[in-house]
Amino acid sequence: MKIIFIGGRDIHSIGGIENYMYNLATCLKNKGHEPVVFCESDRNEVEYVNGVKVVHNKSIGGRYLCKILLGHKATAYAVLKERDAQIYHYNGWAPLLASWLAAVCGKTIIYQSHGLEWKRTKYTSLQQQIMKFMEWLTVKMMKNITAVSQEQTDFFLTQYGKKCVTIPTAVNLPAENYESDVLKKYKLEDEGYYLFLGRLVQDKNPDYLIKAFNKSGIKEKKLVIAGSNDADLQYVEYLHKLGAENPNVIFTGAVYGNDKEKLLSNCFAFCLPSTLEGLPITLLEAMSHKRICLASDIPANKEALGDSGVWVKYEDVDDLCDKLLYILKNHKDLEFQKESNYRRVVENFTWDRVSDLYIRYMKHLADV
Numbered sequence: 001m002k003i004i005f006i007g008g009r010d011i012h013s014i015g016g017i018e019n020y021m022y023n024l025a026t027c028l029k030n031k032g033h034e035p036v037v038f039c040e041s042d043r044n045e046v047e048y049v050n051g052v053k054v055v056h057n058k059s060i061g062g063r064y065l066c067k068i069l070l071g072h073k074a075t076a077y078a079v080l081k082e083r084d085a086q087i088y089h090y091n092g093w094a095p096l097l098a099s100w101l102a103a104v105c106g107k108t109i110i111y112q113s114h115g116l117e118w119k120r121t122k123y124t125s126l127q128q129q130i131m132k133f134m135e136w137l138t139v140k141m142m143k144n145i146t147a148v149s150q151e152q153t154d155f156f157l158t159q160y161g162k163k164c165v166t167i168p169t170a171v172n173l174p175a176e177n178y179e180s181d182v183l184k185k186y187k188l189e190d191e192g193y194y195l196f197l198g199r200l201v202q203d204k205n206p207d208y209l210i211k212a213f214n215k216s217g218i219k220e221k222k223l224v225i226a227g228s229n230d231a232d233l234q235y236v237e238y239l240h241k242l243g244a245e246n247p248n249v250i251f252t253g254a255v256y257g258n259d260k261e262k263l264l265s266n267c268f269a270f271c272l273p274s275t276l277e278g279l280p281i282t283l284l285e286a287m288s289h290k291r292i293c294l295a296s297d298i299p300a301n302k303e304a305l306g307d308s309g310v311w312v313k314y315e316d317v318d319d320l321c322d323k324l325l326y327i328l329k330n331h332k333d334l335e336f337q338k339e340s341n342y343r344r345v346v347e348n349f350t351w352d353r354v355s356d357l358y359i360r361y362m363k364h365l366a367d368v
Contacts, residue, residue: 027351041059116276195263289342296312
């Protein structure tokens, strides 16, 4: 079966949606299906990545119209050039606005929710209201809806009376060794640092983490902040100012590939004190590397970790400070969490398992 994926950024700069599309598409390809991934890019080009056709669409329309216009561009291209494709999978409501064109051509439309976007603090009140309205409109109009977390599935049922299917995000299980000099570059020792890894946005609260680390007075370990955010350089600059007077706060910028895996596999503890998440891939990655995980006690993080996290109240410097010290003092007693976290990923959050769920869902749509 040929499936069209629309809605992510450049496949080589993997974020949450890109991670989902690329890895799911790769598994589907390996299981005999024919996925085609359309992504927002800086060029118009077709390439093949691990046998998966990837269509780059040059970004147009500016910040607010980009995803809507690219959704139409990708849909029109697919309708004309990929005529035998039956499934059109849209990630997010903005590119979904182009789905009418695929629907007119008799295609089956899937809408994938990656999070409750209107909750994000980076948006103004007006923007949040617009997004909430678009969520309501999308959920009411769409027949086939999937979500990456059970929290979102339950929310749609409770809030809108709409049933949807949970097909979670996942990770690839790590290799044993990664060739990288990232530890040497930043003068880091094995298990010598707490790690925050992700986009530097307010929702993930790296500022609270830096404040808590500074307040804790911890000297034995460092705090590594790995990530970037070109769309909000003012916030990134603010983070650097918070860490400027503490030589144990290290900023690496965005990391990918072996550098990212090396940082994850060697950290003392992974930290994700978010206010809001869909189903956090970085947390699942840290779990797959058998790391102790400190996470905010929000539903998405609990869905990932189960009962095996060190929980913290989000946006609470004092609680974060206490939990950083707690991990430092009780690290040996928390060792059991490493294997527990790994087993939870193996049993619930591998791409092989998730792709099987997706294939089962597609077969259900074909039979309806």
